[in-house]
Amino acid sequence: MIQYLFVINSKGDLLLLKNYQRMPLAPDIAESFMENKNKVDIPVFKYNGLVHQYIKREDLYFVAAVMEGISEFLIVEFLQRLCQLCKDFCGVVNELAVRQNLMLLHEVIDEVVDTGVIQQTATEKIRPFIHSQPTVVPVKVIDQPGLFGVEKRVVSGSAANKPVILSRGDLEARRNEVFLDVIEKITAQFGSDGNLQRSDVRGEIQMKSFLTGSPVIHIALSDNIVIGTEEQKTGYGTTLLEDCQFHDCVKRSERKNTFIISPPQGEFLVCSYQLSGEVMSQLPFRLQAIVEDYDTTRDIELILKLHCDAPAAAKALAVTVTVPLPKCTTGITQRLDSSGQMAEFQREEKQLVWTIGEMFGGSKFLSQFKLLVSSRANYQRMEVGPIALSFELSNYLSSHLKINTVKVYEGSHTYVPYRWVRYVTLSNSYIFRT
């Protein structure tokens, strides 16, 4: 039983509050939460006799307070689902969206939680009871990297950030579209000799459908994919998707690698998987770091070479290389080989951040730096590194998975829907040891 729920921003301003207790709440509820949160670093803590749990998404905290004895998994999954519902109804989840859509969110939460008891959280079950109209918050285009759709048609990334529940005005103007995102996150660690020590790729296929009626969607994956368990053997050129978990509404059809989906409303996860097999060694980026310290001069030289091994159609935006530096470093001088790059020495964190604006597949970049240290005696070679790489690479997947066909069957309506497919590879923790 939830005692109370609230949403606050990172500064501690209370945006939304739902109290399920009999007595009114103290007015400083947000401040006491922030105070207690800063004392401990974990997402659950107890004060005022109640257990408080929170999740942090973007710059918002979703907080629930419960009596002791309630499963902490229940609350954290519920908060995650609540956040997802806000996204379905408002398009995005940030402070402005919450403030503009307060009444809508009150209605949604009232449908979902009654007197602290969780009722229903499926978007299509709740939708008939919601009468407020969403106010769509404009999303800054700068934050959204440009993305490529199928073939030559392009929409910006924010196109998928519309609320699934549209206001009456938008209903007539609605286009029938379905968005499919295949997102893979890579965790990799390379040794100081440049060899891959270990890697792990986790993929997700997400779907967001703005289609009228109740369509049935058939999706066919490319033939180089094998879905199964560890014991199955893979041939050359095939990728094994392990630990596949499908959503309840997905059924496998008799044809190979084809799925039949009856999508629920809102955004949902079609499938999540892990990769294994030979593709693990074909990772998109390689970095070489050379650290030289000559005894004659006082400066230490650092050379970074970054190669992108993806095919030319792939494009990475905002590639960032972060190098921790020794504590005695006072500054850097830099030499970069082309424009569109930037390097910065962050004094407090004692790290070097090299940013490349845009990087196409098959390209490489070189940068040279000299580290100025205050005292040579205190310099330790092992304080340089490990180097972290972060990127968002579109049009490339380590698994070489492709969605070959997306067919929409809808009995009562006749329309040709727009089908947008996006392939993105993200870095989860891409480390090079020095």
Next chain:
Amino acid sequence: MSAYGSFNDISELKAILSKEELKGDIGQQRFLLGTLLELHVQGVSIDEALAEVAKLLPSYDIIVKKLACLIIQQNVASAPDLALLVVNTLQRDCRDPNPAVRALAVRTLCSLPNAPDVAQTTVLAALKDGSSYVRRAAVVACIRLHRSCPEMVDNAQLVDRVYDLLRDNDAVVVANAVDALDNILREEGGIVINRSIAHHLLSKIQTFTEWGTVRVLDVLKKYVPKTDEEAIEIMNMCDFLLHHSNMSVVIAAIKFFQHITKNMPQLQKCILERAKRPFMLILSSTNYELLYFVLCYIFQTIDQCSSIFSTKHTKFYCRYNEPAFIKIKKLQLLPYLVVEEDGCELIEELSLICMDVNNDVSSAAIIALSKVHERFPTFHQEILQKFTQLLDLKNDNVICTILTCVEKFGGRSEDDLDQMKKLIEKALLCVDLISNDESRCALLTLLASHGKDIANVPYILEEIFNTHRDNDSFVFNMGLLLAATKLFLWRPAECQDILGNVMERCTNSSHCEVRCKTIFLYNLLQVDPYVAKAIFFNSSEKIVGSQCLDTNDASQNEVSYPEGTQPREGDHLTHS
């Protein structure tokens, strides 16, 4: 920033609300009610405007109704007369053709504090309503009613009716009924689960929502199956729950299965193995809060989990961009998940994390390395080597943590002693950087245990003594005393001076135990130094936090003094 402009004066709002023109303007009504709600959230008292809100309740617009009901529910505690204004409207709404309006009215009626009879009759009627949406609200309203007037609900009629609803067609009604009964009957131990109810709930287990399933499984733990076959049949029926995409369902299912297989311990581990897949998926997700709880769960059940996850221990390695609380939890867990063959790999990985910028994370990594040492003593050399390298970082937090950990390592072979010597020598080079007393005490203990091989130890001890003349902490002085005594027994000629200085300092300490110990040791050495040597070097001596434990033999000679009668400097004790 807000959508509702800035009204700060409630009377202003009240004036607008009471205007005639407002009657037809739904948009304006919604706007004003929304403003009131927001002000209430910010802590402004809106009691003045409540009468006007009550007047808006009979509106035809459902949003206005919802907002009005919400405001009433939140404020009825501070304005009891409000209830009288709205009871009639709400009773009429309970017969409205729209089920959403009926449900809303039932909810609101049951939160009014001074209309219990009305509320009771309303709820009884609503429990039989044709629409499942209304029945759901009615069941939950029983909880509200119970909170405000328990006598009304203890009236057996209501409880029986809710028990009947366990057989309802709608899964959410059933789940709500389970929750309501558990709450209302909490004093009597919650809902009663007999065999027929248990089997009924289990047969419907596929129809519940994820939240309902968790609640039902929780409550089903009260049921004990009569035979092992029944337990296995139940598990087969609910097996699909172990692969659910919602982690709370998986965990609830695991706990339930483990409860019903209490008599069959060999199955307990099988259950966890079957649930392995959802765990593995969470390990590579970025939902850090959920991951934290999963890691805590694995830590709690480490005895069963360690063999299941040991082949996949690399999935538990820390990732660069994870928040500190995740890294620390993983570091707590890792030493228990690996088998000996993977020890080297783990040590390499952990030594990398020891250099992390965050102090808590690097301390956790060092402690993890010492736990690896505890489990697999064969890695003694490697770990000591890693620690020695880390001392080069000249980071005070790292040095302190390493010293407190290494103190607990025992001495082994010649090679091991050699490595330990190197570590101590390195530590002595950065002795100024040590910032807390526990670590200084740890260093002193190490010096004492290995002091006979290290040159210059007496002079080092003297230096430490001189630098910290004014340090009166218990831990430090005890450590200094015992170290000086031990070193004196090894190298009497060199350490006689320093022992004298230390003892003189300690007899003036503000801690009575330090003084007692000093006098005792002084007498012991006076009486028979060879006995002292036998005591100190025959069994290991530990300094644990703020307590000093000597060997068993020495404790026989301990004399404890009641408060106020401590001997002063120069006193002599006689042993009996």
